[in-house]
Amino acid sequence: MKIKVLLSMVLALSIMFSLSGNAPAAEPYNLGVALGFTGTGTLYSKDQMEGIQVAVDEINKEGGFLKKHPIKVFQQDTQTKPDVGVRTVKDLILRDKVRAVINDYSSAVAVAVKPICREYKTLHIAAISNSENITKINYSPYTFQVVPNSYMQAKAASYAVAQMAKTKGWKEYVTLSSDYEWGRSTQEEVVKDLKKVAPFLSVKKELWPKLGETQFASFVTSIMSMKPDFVYACLASKDNVTFTEQAKPYGFFDKIPYVGSMQSVTELITEAKTMPRGLVAISRAPFFAHLDVPMMAEFVKNYRAKYNGKYPSDWAVMGYDAVYALKQGIEKAGSIDTEKVKDAMKGLTVNLTRGKLQFRPIDNQLRCSSYVGVVKDDPKYPFPILAELIEIKAADSERPEAEIIAARQAEKK
Amino acid sequence: MEFTFLFSQFMSGLTYGLMLFLVASGLSLIFGVMNILNFAHATLWLIGAYICFTFWSLMEAHQFALWVSIPLAALATAATGWVCEVVLIKRIYKRELHEQLLITYAMALIFGDLIKIVWGPTDRLIVRPSIIQKPLFLFGAPIDSYFIFVILIGVAVAVGLWWFLKYTKYGHIVKAAVYSREMVGALGIPIPKIYTWVFTLGIFIAGLAGGVQSAIGSVTLGMDMNIIIQAFCVVVIGGFGSLMGTLVGSLIVGEVFSFAILYWPDGAMVLIFVITAMILIVKPWGLFGTPLRA
Numbered sequence: 201m202k203i204k205v206l207l208s209m210v211l212a213l214s215i216m217f218s219l220s221g222n223a224p225a226a227e228p229y230n231l232g233v234a235l236g237f238t239g240t241g242t243l244y245s246k247d248q249m250e251g252i253q254v255a256v257d258e259i260n261k262e263g264g265f266l267k268k269h270p271i272k273v274f275q276q277d278t279q280t281k282p283d284v285g286v287r288t289v290k291d292l293i294l295r296d297k298v299r300a301v302i303n304d305y306s307s308a309v310a311v312a313v314k315p316i317c318r319e320y321k322t323l324h325i326a327a328i329s330n331s332e333n334i335t336k337i338n339y340s341p342y343t344f345q346v347v348p349n350s351y352m353q354a355k356a357a358s359y360a361v362a363q364m365a366k367t368k369g370w371k372e373y374v375t376l377s378s379d380y381e382w383g384r385s386t387q388e389e390v391v392k393d394l395k396k397v398a399p400f401l402s403v404k405k406e407l408w409p410k411l412g413e414t415q416f417a418s419f420v421t422s423i424m425s426m427k428p429d430f431v432y433a434c435l436a437s438k439d440n441v442t443f444t445e446q447a448k449p450y451g452f453f454d455k456i457p458y459v460g461s462m463q464s465v466t467e468l469i470t471e472a473k474t475m476p477r478g479l480v481a482i483s484r485a486p487f488f489a490h491l492d493v494p495m496m497a498e499f500v501k502n503y504r505a506k507y508n509g510k511y512p513s514d515w516a517v518m519g520y521d522a523v524y525a526l527k528q529g530i531e532k533a534g535s536i537d538t539e540k541v542k543d544a545m546k547g548l549t550v551n552l553t554r555g556k557l558q559f560r561p562i563d564n565q566l567r568c569s570s571y572v573g574v575v576k577d578d579p580k581y582p583f584p585i586l587a588e589l590i591e592i593k594a595a596d597s598e599r600p601e602a603e604i605i606a607a608r609q610a611e612k613k
Numbered sequence: 614m615e616f617t618f619l620f621s622q623f624m625s626g627l628t629y630g631l632m633l634f635l636v637a638s639g640l641s642l643i644f645g646v647m648n649i650l651n652f653a654h655a656t657l658w659l660i661g662a663y664i665c666f667t668f669w670s671l672m673e674a675h676q677f678a679l680w681v682s683i684p685l686a687a688l689a690t691a692a693t694g695w696v697c698e699v700v701l702i703k704r705i706y707k708r709e710l711h712e713q714l715l716i717t718y719a720m721a722l723i724f725g726d727l728i729k730i731v732w733g734p735t736d737r738l739i740v741r742p743s744i745i746q747k748p749l750f751l752f753g754a755p756i757d758s759y760f761i762f763v764i765l766i767g768v769a770v771a772v773g774l775w776w777f778l779k780y781t782k783y784g785h786i787v788k789a790a791v792y793s794r795e796m797v798g799a800l801g802i803p804i805p806k807i808y809t810w811v812f813t814l815g816i817f818i819a820g821l822a823g824g825v826q827s828a829i830g831s832v833t834l835g836m837d838m839n840i841i842i843q844a845f846c847v848v849v850i851g852g853f854g855s856l857m858g859t860l861v862g863s864l865i866v867g868e869v870f871s872f873a874i875l876y877w878p879d880g881a882m883v884l885i886f887v888i889t890a891m892i893l894i895v896k897p898w899g900l901f902g903t904p905l906r907a
Contacts, residue, residue, distance in 0.1 A: 242735070407878045412839045414830060415632065417625035417757060418871040418881075424755065425618030425875065438736055442830030445738065449757040451748045474740055 226268035232298035234288050236280030241305030244515040251519030265530045285309035293320045307331030317342050327522035335563040344564040351599045356570030356592035358393035370429035372404040377434035379408040386434040416446040430457040453478045465513040472583035479575040485514040496553035521552040567594035621754035628760040630867020631767030635822030637847040639815035645854020646811045653720035655841035661690040661823020662832045666737040676742045683824035690820025698812040736831040846889045852902020
């Protein structure tokens with residue numbers, strides 16, 4: 201009888217335990233998001249956050265990472281300033297105990313945050329900031345980049361221009377670059393690259409408007425009088441807008457192909473009415489380039505459902521991909537332990553909206569594509585898209601590993 | 614080089630020159646009459662551009678939005694200028710030139726930050742009415758059709774100022790004050806009031822120029838610091854305080870810059886500074902200016 205009572209008690213206790221969850225509740229995964237919600241990066245950061253949120257919602261619906269670690273997002277504003285970025289990321293790590301930080305629009309902020317994440321052994325995902333130096337030098341095993349970096353984008357542009365030049369029979373071009381360090385060095389790189397990939401092209405004239413030029417009319421008429429086959433522009437972003445606005449009333453873009461500006465889906469949507477058609481533009485992750493990838497199609501559907509029919513921009517796509525890259529790193533590690541996840545992500549091939557892509561082991565740069573196309577209206581969308589799209593794969597645009605090793609050795613000296 | 618392209622380049626230079634004239638004429642007028650070197654002039658010009666954008670965005674749906682916004686921006690900027698004169702400028706009439714420059718430079722920085730607070734760091738873009746979105750062809754050369762409006766405004770301001778100074782009673786008082794403010798004061802004419810209105814008029818023209826500029830490209834932070842240097846070049850070449858000098862100086866700068874882009878792009882900006890330096894050496898008071906008042 202006593203044994204029966206004892207057994208019943210043991211049985212009752214074990215049922216109680218199992219009902220209340222005898223294992224301790226799975227720990228949530230604290231994910232930090234430190235973006236420039238104010239300052240120059242506002243627009244892109246807002247879009248990126250939306251992409252992150254869609255991914256988090258989807259993953260949490262299935263129970264979170266590893267189906268048991270619900271993601272808890274801690275959001276901070278870096279104001280697109282490196283000093284504020286450092287402060288907010290420290291807060292996220294020390295106060296909110298985040299295991300990973302997605303950060304920032306500004307490369308300057310991402311570069312400043314990198315050593316903090318390394319110091320506190322926290323994963324750092326640069327989802328949209330694309331300076332090559334985030335991963336090339338001062339290497340951190342905790343930092344991963346899911347956006348095509350500045351080197352890849354510059355190479356991609358040259359590659360695409362060379363292809364266009366061949367098909368369209370272009371021979372001469374004019375460069376138009378802002379007269380300061382970035383403008384000069386980018387122009388120099390472009391001319392050097394084009395000499396290699398399209399030796400039949402020659403520079404007709406180099407024009408150097410000063411940074412912040414407000415009157416481009418003389419440049420516009422001067423270029424039109426030279427009748428080049430195309431113009432390669434390396435203008436700082438604001439100057440690029442001013443130039444296009446002033447060149448448009450001359451019918452400039454109907455006559456001369458204008459290459460070199462970055463037009464993400466954000467610009468294609470916000471400047472839908474004003475953006476000149478015919479621009480040859482570069483982009484980082486346009487959704488319409490990969491609608492054949494089921495993950496992208498699903499993302500676009502979910503994103504539009506959540507945000508009143510709005511189409512996701514490049515920044516939203518990369519924000520979404522950043523969370524899914526982390527998810528697949530955690531799945532490979534089988535744990536949310538940061539050290540294990542960091543090791544698992546090194547060289548990992550991940551399935552993202554942009555296809556199956558690998559993190560390059562030497563620098564943790566995602567081997568993603570860049571995109572070059574012509575701004576054209578498309579009846580499928582209420583804004584222009586990049587038509588005649590050329591996808592330049594990482595293999596054709598990434599910096600050779602030997603150069604990265606040399607840069608790191610030079611850094612040590 | 615074909616005539617059409619040379620003509621097109623000439624028209625670009627003419628417009629550029631007249632835009633500079635709109636900025637520099639107020640600067641020169643204020644200096645000529647009040648002896649105030651206003652470094653914040655271009656920042657008030659930029660405020661005019663931002664105000665124009667604000668008015669335009671309120672009426673965006675209408676084709677007339679831009680045409681109404683420009684004069685409204687000029688008036689609102691003039692009101693800002695009036696407040697500046699009454700609150701601050703009035704107190705620095707008798708200060709040394711370098712002190713005035715420092716104070717007005719501080720004003721430029723303060724206004725720059727105020728712009729950031731009010732309008733934010735994002736570029737502001739005005740969509741032009743459809744009537745001026747297509748090029749106009751003159752002698753076969755493509756011309757931005759909005760530039761015809763810019764040229765008309767430039768000419769109207771030049772003629773209006775000339776008429777005001779030559780044929781109106783207040784114009785005569787202003788001209789007299791340039792030469793001897795004490796004598797004008799002794800005649801019972803309230804000099805401080807005249808100064809307030811001259812300053813307000815100068816800033817009105819700056820606001821008008823800002824409104825006109827706002828439809829030429831995006832309105833962005835820092836535009837003022839670029840144009841103020843060129844405006845100073847214009848008044849140095851033409852002569853501080855001389856309307857005719859400012860007009861001629863503006864056209865010289867505009868055309869030299871425009872044709873240099875065509876033939877010697879690397880030296881386009883340098884040429885303007887070389888001309889400015891040469892004028893300073895050979896004719897320190899500019900082509901049409903008179904020696905500075907003691």
